[in-house]
Amino acid sequence: MRSIILRSATRYLFPIIILFSIFLLLRGHDEPGGGFIGGLLAATAFALYAIAYDVKSARAMLRADHITLIGVGLLLATGAGIISMLVGDPFLATQWVTLNVPGVADVKLGTPLLFDIGVYLVVVGVTLMLVFHLAEE
Amino acid sequence: MEPVLAIVIGSLYAAGLYLMMRRNLVKLVIGLVLLSQAANLLIFTAAGLRSKHAPLVPPGEAQPVGDFADPLPQALILTAIVIGFGVIAFTLALFHRAYQVIGTDDLDEMRATDT
Amino acid sequence: MNVILVLPVLLPLVCASLMLVLWRKRRAQRILNLASMAGMTIGGFVLLVLIYCNGIAVLEMGGYAAPFGITFVADLLSAIMVTAASMMGLVVAIYSLTDIDVRREAFGYHPLLQLLLMGVCGAFLTGDMFNLYVFFEIMLMASFVLLTLGGERGQMEGAIKYVTLNLISSAMFLAGVGILYGMTGTLNMADLADKVTEIEGPLLTALSMLFLVAFGVKAAMFPLFFWLPASYHTPPPAVTAIFAALLTKVGVYSLLRVFTLIFVHDPGTIHMIILVAAGFGMVCGVLGAAAQNEFRRILAFHSVSQIGYMLMGLGLFTVLSRSDSEETRLIVQAALAGTIIFVVHHLIVKPNLFLISGVVERLGGTGRLKDLGGFYVSMPLLSGMFIISSMSLAGIPPLSGFWAKYVLVRASLGLEHWLIAAAALFTGLLTLFSMVKIWAAVFWAPPPEYPLLDEHERDQAKRGLQPMILPIVVLAALIVVFGFAAGPIFDVAMMAAAQLMDPSQYVDAVFPIDEAATLNAAVDGDTSP
Known part of the structure; x- marks a missing residue:
């Protein structure tokens, strides 16, 4: 599809959607959001790009191969579970670290965030694999 | 609310099964989608429609206040929906490919592997 | 324990x-595949030994206590199944080195095999119904893609039936x-x-039928088996072998688990249905196989009748509705042990036959019996392996199949279920007929006049055959060892069956009895009139 309106709108929408998806990813632990919905949103951004321009440039935009994304995502998510086993807890038990960032606040980091990032990457990879393949048919 | 949902679920099952018994590949896949949605709704209803309140812990509290909905069936359905999404996506791709390879969407003509 | x-x-x-x-x-993928399967096999054996020595093991995922979080429970049956499954994974991974072509490897054959194993082992280990569903789906997704690769x-036609029925x-x-x-x-x-005892019987029986049909489709139980002979002969032999080893077994395992642990309130009805399905399955499957004229189709149809044997032990549970004496319970326990032995026996023998059919198809260019022949002269070793495996399938002593059938038939005679015993023996006879048919056509018959592959193609096919022969020899050796070590294996199976017969062991492992609570309850019981 060649639509100047869509193309120029996409240029502004794309970063906003990606930013919002990361926002959803990060707030997901305590509030509605999370890796799955964030990942879907990020995938929408790329899908929009593929509609406005073409699949090839959307692939170039993604840079990484989506299969690699799925693999890395799965590794991160499993890694979040393995970390707790290294500490001696059962598989997938949550572990927390509090980082003191001077001047900002105490930041709590934990394995659920790692797990969510993994889910985010997997969802982006899987959804885009579907979308790109179907769009190229 | 339950009787209404029961009727909806029943109709979904009926429609899904009817579609699956047609000879057409596309109707088959739509039937599968209806069937899995019916199962999801069934979990939702069977687990009880009790309260309007979300099972969220308000800030400053240790547990949800007052009467709240059971979060587990919703988690189950969410998982089932995600799995269903993947499965149906695969099924669509498979049927599309099968249509290209076999050259027909009539299930009655796919008898080469039967005996 | 946590890690293992x-x-x-x-x-x-x-x-x-x-x-x-x-x-x-x-x-890298090939090496990883082999390494992972080897690691799983070793891990499986360690698990088996640990469970054998220490009893049922439980792990609460994420540290959430039992009824709320997801629990992994490994009793002896789970441990046996996990070990056998990972061993088959290793064997098939070796076989795939030659059997699977570059194109299939490029589309992710190796990761799919891993995911299939993950789903299967997860289903064996989990102690949570919904988690079981999730692992089922993981296994199914992997198998869908492996089937259509x-x-x-x-493959497409077989896959449509397989996918639809399984969904x-x-x-x-x-x-x-x-x-x-x-x-x-x-x-x-x-x-x-614990909780199902509070529900009215008829309601629970109706619900159990949903599970019976759901698991019955996966296990290829009698009236629900049509996907199996339609799809098993279409993918490459390595894939058929791993399917034959694992897919139906997960269904059988789930039936065993659910119908000995949860739905035990009315064995007179529920288990009777299973027993009848088992009987019809045996006869139907073997008659269907007798009508086939292609190597892998015969084997696929035979799976249906073998599933009948496996369900027979579970179906004999029905006797408990008539009498609950110590003696009857012991024979029922033996029947369950027979089922477990049969599952493990079938898990080794059937894939081996499929692996042999793969070599035959590779060298003969087809699986149709009338276009094959002369393998006894050209491949004497392979012929020997086929004899061992097929005679074991038919139940000739002293091979593994004989003991599995012996225990089952003996138990059914002890419980005075003459009909099922007769069906089992009749099926054994017809199995022998089918196996001899294959033997006569593929191995003994003179080579076909017009071979489908010319001299050059045959030489090409023979290249790199060792990775295909090695697993076959290993499995055939296992079958023989299985036959001669029947005593110890029966003892272990009896132990596993004892755990199945007594659900309180399973429940107590998941919910360790708090000693203080029991003491209080005892005190309360004493004071109340």
Whole structure:
């Protein structure tokens, strides 16, 4: 599809959607959001790009191969579970670290965030694999 | 609310099964989608429609206040929906490919592997 | 224990993800595949020994206590199944080195195999109904893709039937899980065993039928088996072999678990249905196989009759509705042990026959019996392996199949179920007929006048055959060892069956009895009139 309106709108929408998806990813632990919905949103951004321009440039935009994304995502998510086993807890038990960032606040980091990032990457990879393949048919 | 949902679920099952018994590949896949949605709704209803309140812990509290909905069936359905999404996506791709390879969407003509 | 219990799930998951990262590196994927399968096999044996020595092991995922979080429970049956499954995974991984072509490898054959193993082992280990559903789906997704990989016409047709029937059964399973949760408020299997006693019998029986049909489709139980002979002969032999080893077994395992732990309130009805289905399955499957004229189709149809044998032990549970004496319970326990032995026996023998059919098809260019012949002269070793495996399948002593059938038939005679015993013996006879038919046509018959492959193609096919022959020899050796070590194996199976017969062991392992609580209860009981 060649639509100047869509193309120029996409240029502004794309970063906003990606930013919002990361926002959803990060707030997901305590509030509605999370890796799955964030990942879907990020995938929408790329899908929009593929509609406005073409699949090839959307692939170039993604840079990484989506299969690699799925693999890395799965590794991160499993890694979040393995970390707790290294500490001696059962598989997938949550572990927390509090980082003191001077001047900002105490930041709590934990394995659920790692797990969510993994889910985010997997969802982006899987959804885009579907979308790109179907769009190229 | 339950009787209404029961009727909806029943109709979904009926429609899904009817579609699956047609000879057409596309109707088959739509039937599968209806069937899995019916199962999801069934979990939702069977687990009880009790309260309007979300099972969220308000800030400053240790547990949800007052009467709240059971979060587990919703988690189950969410998982089932995600799995269903993947499965149906695969099924669509498979049927599309099968249509290209076999050259027909009539299930009655796919008898080469039967005996 | 913490690590060893999740290893059969975690290792294939990690390896599959690594393979996705190393998508284009074929060599690395192959090595990872072999390493992971070897690791799982070793882990499986360690698990088996640990469970054998220390009893049922439980792991609460994420540290959430039992009825709320997901629990992994490994009793002896689970441990046996995990060990056997990972061993078959290793064997098939070696066989695939030659059997699977480059194109299938490029489309992710190795990671899919890992995910299949992950789903299967997860299903064996989990102690939670919904988690069982999730692992079922993981296994199914992997098997869908493995079945269609390559995209030939026959594969597509087989896959449509396989996918559709399995999705229907998944939807039924899901509906059953939902209703079960609505009635009991829990999905933890041990907790369910406790809570279902509060539900009215007829309602529970109706619900159990949902599970019977759902698992019955996966197990290829008698009236629900049509997907199996339609699809098993279409993918490459390595894939057929791993399917024959694992897919139906997960269904059988789930039936064994659910119908000895949860739905035990009315064995007179429920288990009678299983017994009847088992009998019809045996006869139907073997008659269907007798009508076939292609190597792998015969074997596929035979699976249906073998599933009948496996369900026979579970179906004999029905006797408990008539008499609950110590003696009857012991024979029923022996019947369950027979089922377990048969599952393990079939898990080794049937894939081996499929692996042999793969070599034959590779060298003969086809699986049709009338176009094959002369393998006794050209491949004497292979012929020997076929004799061992097929005679074991037919139940000739002293091979593994004989003992499995002996225990089952003996138990059914002891419980005075003459008809099922007769069906089992009749099926054994016809199995022998089919096996002899294959033997006569493929191995003994003179080579076909017009071979489908010319001299050059045959030489090409013979190249790199060692990775295909090695697994066959190993499995055939296992079959012989199995036959001669029947005593100890029967003892272990009896132990596993004892755990199945006594659900309180399973429940107590998941919910360790708090000593203080028991003491209080005892005191309360004393003071109350």
